[in-house]
Amino acid sequence: MIKIFIVLKNVSKIYGEERTTIKALDMVDLEIEKGKIITVMGPSGSGKSTLLNIIGAMDKPTSGEVLVNDIEIGGLPERKLSNYRKTQIGFIFQNFYLLPNLNVIENILTPLVPYRIKEKDRKKAQEILEIVGLGDRANTRVSKLSGGESQRVAIARALINDPKLILADEPTGNLDTETGKSIVETLIKLAESGTTLIIVTHDPRVVSLVAKHPLGKSIWIKDGQLSDQATYDLDCWDD
């Protein structure tokens, strides 16, 4: 039986007050099965990042329920939320957000810094580094890395806590086509080992790559509302 991993019920996110409100998410219902690879696509400002942030407990919905791995994250206090982020979620961002003063392996280990880093953590970081294809760059300063390499480090950092769910917000947005493709392939490879993966993207090539995969699924979003099919003209995609 396939397990439903993420459930959103009537989720709305409204920014601003009174007259200037923006409905970033409008009564969204969504179910995502465990182990799936999801692409979320839609025009700029459609609510993609908002959706990802709410699932990742970086932001709270204005109304509605969010269940991840049977945890109602809307009701959790901040203390538990950080624990949820630590144990369940791996975030990947368009701008990588690595710490420039640290080297590759130190960046990968940052999520563990508050918990005292042990030798086995270092080993694990090294293993993950092999998986993302940077096995020989452990001691390189991240400021010396290319965009693609930086994103691989960011992926490795997202993996260090064995997340159940990887949330990637336009992971290829700052990369050229070839590099972007290999990053997505790396992510897909990770998902194949059981991790649920949500990729927000502007890039139709990412969508089609995922769509070909047996675990792949595409979600479309426009004006804060979801759909299973492209509900808008391809021309308005802004790459």
Next chain:
Amino acid sequence: MLLFSIKNAFRKKLISILSAIGVGFGLMLVFVIGAFTAGTSAQFQDSLNRTLGVVSVTEKLRGGADSHLPLSLPQDLLDTPNVGDDILSYNVETQTADYFTSEYWANLSTFGDRLLLKGLNSTIDGNWGGPTTKIIEGRNFDPNKNETIIDSRLVNIAQFPVTLGSNLTMNLDLSGNKTSILTIVGIYKQEDIGAPSFVPRDYYIYTDMQTTWNLLDIAGETSDIYTLISLRFNVKGHEDTDEFVEKINDYSEADGYSHIYVTAFSLASFLREIEDTFAIFDTFTSILSFIVVLSGGMAIIVTQLMSISSRMKEFAILKATGWKNRHIFKDVIYESLTLGILGAIIGLSIGVGLIYILGGNLLPFGGASAIITWRGVIEVIAYALGLGIIGGLYPGIKASRVRPVVVLKGE
């Protein structure tokens, strides 16, 4: 975590180092002043201890050269009931009038400094352990030969020849017509009182009693007298000393000493009054330290605020990876502690160097001794830690409250 924070503390290298230097200078000030206060008060305690049990006797309500004590008084004091038996030793001296030496006063160190001539009895002074037993250069004066021994501090400050063999001219009347020459034959060791150099000091030169009396005769002053008798009592504390002071004074009031009334006093009680002045120094140091903590804290706050506001995204990421608020808070505190500790290191090193330089004979601290105490060092480190925490508090709270989504927006 610590290592991580230390690395982060120097993200903005110049600013971090500047603020650490700022803090360092503040702490240095606290350290140096503390060391000098400690040094001065240690010296002071030392003088206090050396005057333990010492009682001075002058003619009643007269001091200096104006006190005229009969030569029989030492024996009378030794015979004083309930007092004499406790006297361990005594000394006598005859101080000459100011005008004997006042020509030299302008050529000492500070306005108010005085050079004074006193007569001693070598045998009695030797017994007492007085200046004649502390010759560090040359020899003691021989009786009746117009020879003198001088205060060792004069070697550094006198603006007239004070080498062995030099002559000092004594004025024997106010117009300077009658003079007499004393030859310097020795230098006796005299510790400084430890006060700042602007505090006036008395410098004594000594000759033998007979020479003194001869000079007094020529000058037309009363001779064959003592001006001061010092008694050393067998006591446990300063209170006991005071008791003997009282007994001597009472005995004198009761006409116990023939033909003369005397005043007894202990130097220690004077010194203890001065002790209050040191309390003012302490208060001053405390206020200064407080200001340093305040401004140092400010420097760290500003540095840290600048640093964190440019790194809000980073904190957001750390939160996204599961860092809790308190982890981020701790990180910022550690960072500012690093700055504080670096400040302490800078402050201590400059401070030690400064104390070393000032501890020499450079003005205006010349002579004042500084002690580097563990307490001083620990105090500075404690201040540094305090600064780190105070300085990191607000930035730390601010950073830890970062809302990840808001920060990750844009770009």
